[in-house]
Amino acid sequence: MVDTRIASTYVQLLFEYLQGQGLDPVQLLGPAPGADEHFVSLPTWQRMLRRVDALEQRPALGLRIAEGVAARHFGVVGYAALACSTLAEALLRLERHHVAVYDVNPATIHEQAGCLVIEWGVERGRPGALVDETAIASLVQLARDMTGRCLPVQAVDFVNPAPADVRPYRDFFGGEVRFDRPTTRVVIAPTYLALPLRKSDPALLALLDQQAEALLARVAALPAAVDHWRRALVPLIREGRMSLAALADSQHMSARSLQRRLAEQGMSFQQLLDRTRQHLAEGHLREPSLDLAEIALLLGYSEQSAFTRAFKAWTGESPAQWRKLRQSEASS
Structure with a gap:
């Protein structure tokens, strides 16, 4: 396969699974990232999963590992998804x-027969059943x-051959599970897409906002009204x-009123943003x-490239260049 990678938080998930089984993950797999x-x-x-699979010699390792997953295992992406109002919005944000x-392989989301389909091809190779599952x-x-x-899924397709026993997969997913398919897919019925999120980690979301507000507190002071709006943007x-x-809606005023008040402070909304x-x-x-991703x-960009272009317009440097220079200054 071409150079591919997964978030180190997946390794954390695997380590937590092993600890739950009474095993020492460091002894088995080496130090965590x-x-x-x-x-x-x-x-x-892949090596980590194969090592655990060989040790346990039980089917459906990936399903057992996944049972312990939470938003934190998806990093900032998981926390951002929790800020969405419905499952459909969260899945779209995760896909982006x-x-x-x-x-590994690019994900796409599309509608089919009223269902939401999340699909992965094999353009960059086949990582194997353990990784996919x-x-x-x-x-x-x-x-x-x-x-x-x-919630059960409508259907799940895997590109890999069927295991000897497919019952654990049907039990876990709650819908039709097929193997040896051309792509890997998850099909979710429309009934579930409008489900509200329970915001299971409000403290983590609040922490992200507090950290952002702390960053803003370090920069040049602004008039009280502008500073209030700036913090409300976080x-x-x-x-x-x-x-x-x-x-404007968050401040319980009309857009026109906010625009006028910003102008009184010599600022436009775009400048504030x-x-x-x-x-x-x-x-x-x-x-x-x-x-950087x-x-x-965290800054609301759907792609890292868009953030890079904006940052270069603000500072004349790419984010990577800016970070490297400041790190050099701090160490000198």
């Missing part, structure tokens, strides 16, 4: 940012965790609702534990 290691290579992940978690089962389990409902940016109307994003970006870039997501 460091705090600054955002990804592990696909071959590394899947490379920050599972950079862990990833798909984790996604389904995350949807259940976010909604608080043990959750809207994270949720991807960056419009004058959304900010750009400056807020820039200040947040610079603060996040000083935090080595955040990957995660920072782009």
Whole structure:
């Protein structure tokens, strides 16, 4: 396969599974990835899964691992998904940012016969049953965790050959499970797409907002009204609702009134948004534990490339260049 990788939080999930089985994951697999290691290579992940599978010699390892999944195992992407109002919105957000978690084969979402279909091809190779089953089962389990409902899927397709016993798969997914298919797919019935999320980690979402507000507190002071609006933008940016109307609604005023009040302070909404994003970006870039893709997501960008273009327009440097220069300055 070409150079592919998965988020190191998947390794954390595997370590937690082993600990739950009374096993020492470090002794079995070696040290966990460091705090600054955002990804592990696909071959590394494959070796880990094969080692555990050979030890346990039980079917459906990926399904058992996935049972412990939560938003934190999807990193910032998982937390951002919790900010969505419905399961459909959360799944769309996960699809847009899947490379920050599972950079193997590209994912697409489309509608078919009224159902939502999430599909992975084999353009970049076939990672194998253990990898595929862990990833798909984790996604389904995350949807259940976010909604608080043990929702069955309409159907699941895998590109890999059928295992000797398919019953554990039917029991886990609750719908039709097929193997030896041309693509890997998860089909979700429309009944479940409008389910509200139970926001199972509100403390984590609040923490993200508090961290963002702390970053803003370090930059130049602004008039009280403008600073208030800037802080109100923080959750809207994270949720991807960056419009004058959304900010005005959060302040219980009309868009026209907010626009007029911003003008009185010598500022447009776009200037406020750009400056807020820039200040947040610079603060996040000083935090080595955040990957550029995660920072782009926290700033409401659907793609890292869009964040890079915007940051270069603000500062004249790419985010990677800006980070490297500041790190050099800090160490000198």
